[in-house]
Amino acid sequence: MNESQSTVTNDVILKVEDLHKSYGDNHVLRGVSLQMQRGETKVIIGPSGTGKSTLLRCINQLSVPDQGRVWLGDKEITSHHENINSIRAEIGFVFQSFNLFTHLNALANVRIGPMKVKGMKKKAATTLAMEELERVGLSDKADAYPAELSGGQQQRVSIARALAMFPQLMLFDEPTSALDPELIGEVLEVMVSLANDGMTMLVVSHEMGFARSVSDEIIFMESGGILEQGPAEDFFTSPKEQRTREFLSKITELYGD
Amino acid sequence: MGFFQFAWNILPELLEATKMTLWITAGSIALGFVAGIFLALGRVYGPRPIRWLTGGYIQFFRGTPLLVQLLVVYYGLPPYLSTLGIRISPLVAAIIGLGLNSAAYQAEYFRGAVQSIKSGQMMAARAVGLNRVKSIAYVILPQALRLVIPSWSNELIYSIKYSSLAYFVSLTELTFVGKKIALHTARTFETYIIVAVIYLVIVLIVSRLLLTLENRVRIPGLGAPVEHR
Numbered sequence: 402m403n404e405s406q407s408t409v410t411n412d413v414i415l416k417v418e419d420l421h422k423s424y425g426d427n428h429v430l431r432g433v434s435l436q437m438q439r440g441e442t443k444v445i446i447g448p449s450g451t452g453k454s455t456l457l458r459c460i461n462q463l464s465v466p467d468q469g470r471v472w473l474g475d476k477e478i479t480s481h482h483e484n485i486n487s488i489r490a491e492i493g494f495v496f497q498s499f500n501l502f503t504h505l506n507a508l509a510n511v512r513i514g515p516m517k518v519k520g521m522k523k524k525a526a527t528t529l530a531m532e533e534l535e536r537v538g539l540s541d542k543a544d545a546y547p548a549e550l551s552g553g554q555q556q557r558v559s560i561a562r563a564l565a566m567f568p569q570l571m572l573f574d575e576p577t578s579a580l581d582p583e584l585i586g587e588v589l590e591v592m593v594s595l596a597n598d599g600m601t602m603l604v605v606s607h608e609m610g611f612a613r614s615v616s617d618e619i620i621f622m623e624s625g626g627i628l629e630q631g632p633a634e635d636f637f638t639s640p641k642e643q644r645t646r647e648f649l650s651k652i653t654e655l656y657g658d
Numbered sequence: 659m660g661f662f663q664f665a666w667n668i669l670p671e672l673l674e675a676t677k678m679t680l681w682i683t684a685g686s687i688a689l690g691f692v693a694g695i696f697l698a699l700g701r702v703y704g705p706r707p708i709r710w711l712t713g714g715y716i717q718f719f720r721g722t723p724l725l726v727q728l729l730v731v732y733y734g735l736p737p738y739l740s741t742l743g744i745r746i747s748p749l750v751a752a753i754i755g756l757g758l759n760s761a762a763y764q765a766e767y768f769r770g771a772v773q774s775i776k777s778g779q780m781m782a783a784r785a786v787g788l789n790r791v792k793s794i795a796y797v798i799l800p801q802a803l804r805l806v807i808p809s810w811s812n813e814l815i816y817s818i819k820y821s822s823l824a825y826f827v828s829l830t831e832l833t834f835v836g837k838k839i840a841l842h843t844a845r846t847f848e849t850y851i852i853v854a855v856i857y858l859v860i861v862l863i864v865s866r867l868l869l870t871l872e873n874r875v876r877i878p879g880l881g882a883p884v885e886h887r
Binding site: 498502513546549559562 | 782784792797877
């Protein structure tokens with residue numbers, strides 16, 4: 402579909418095919434398909450309740466889709482033959498509400514995955530965790546418990562926790578929506594540097610500045626489906642759909658340019 | 659003989675019996691702890707038949723008198739066990755009887771604590787790649803066990819006092835020995851006052867230890883703020 406894509410076309414990290422999900426009578430996802438190449442960053446925008454978060458959760462099977470298939474590389478996540486835990490270990494997930502483990506300090510939060518999922522020794526895992534905390538600028542907060550950190554710091558630790566698993570793909574579910582405005586910048590900064598480092602990222606966010614500056618493609622979702630998608634510049638300057646234009650002007654009003 | 663002289667004279671025998679009381683309490687609370695955790699996890703995370711079974715167990719043991727349960731275990735179980743070639747001592751029978759009962763109550767405390775943990779914790783654990791069992795072991799239980807300490811303290815204190823029911827299965831624990839002394843010396847009132855004070859002292863010490871434990875394992879942001887007593 403994307404003939405103009407400059408990256409190697411054969412290196413598809415994520416493939417989502419015709420995903421459907423209902424909660425009771427509420428048909429949240431109505432046949433979503435998308436594809437991501439290694440190193441790409443895509444930002445999903447759209448009105449609330451259109452299934453953006455559900456889509457992310459269906460990708461790593463935190464919610465089990467009713468229909469459709471998902472591949473990470475050549476492994477089909479939706480297949481019962483694959484071990485979901487080892488696939489999830491390769492997909493970083495960053496939550497809107499951080500969800501750091503309350504009883505563990507920042508270091509232990511980052512270390513738990515390498516140790517308990519991958520069986521890494523404590524010493525090696527500690528070194529790795531410190532490196533990841535360093536990467537998000539929080540090595541001085543290694544001993545702090547989540548309750549002792551600001552929202553922005555918690556979110557950065559949660560990014561470090563995901564990074565410590567060396568994920569092939571990272572999913573961000575409105576990572577800055579729960580943050581006070583003055584704390585958003587520090588999280589976006591980390592995400593920008595990740596994108597620049599070549600991390601493959603699928604981000605649900607209304608941070609238009611971020612979308613514009615680092616995303617290879619914007620995906621506009623509405624009513625459980627993808628209404629429009631395209632390279633960031635085209636998307637913002639000349640959106641094709643009337644609904645996209647309306648949404649963008651509303652967002653611009655709210656968040657500024 | 660004055661009260662204090664009397665107390666001094668019977669104290670050695672009562673303290674010997676207190677050891678038995680402590681053994682019964684320790685055994686039943688430990689059995690109840692392990693069984694209670696599995697019951698609670700079964701009730702929260704188990705498939706429907708397991709939830710139904712664990713719920714039934716809890717209802718049964720909370721819905722029938724503890725003394726009756728104890729008598730059933732003491733008189734009812736040994737004949738069946740002896741056909742299997744197993745003999746259990748009165749102490750073991752008391753620990754099993756009291757422990758099975760305690761498990762039902764502890765399970766409810768644990769369930770409450772497990773269910774009070776935000777769903778995001780489990781979700782994040784699974785997202786990192788931990789399977790369900792590991793998520794429970796490394797994320798849910800460490801938090802739930804901290805949260806449960808204040809209410810669990812009640813159960814431990816009850817267990818100390820319920821150990822006196824072992825009197826009915828002829829274990830030489832504190833109440834039983836107190837009764838014996840009261841009969842022999844005919845100083846019933848004083849004897850039972852001394853017995854009561856010994857229970858009280860145990861309970862006060864245990865409460866203090868639990869508070870220390872609670873503060874020692876406390877983590878900022880988990881549970882109520884520090885309380886000093």
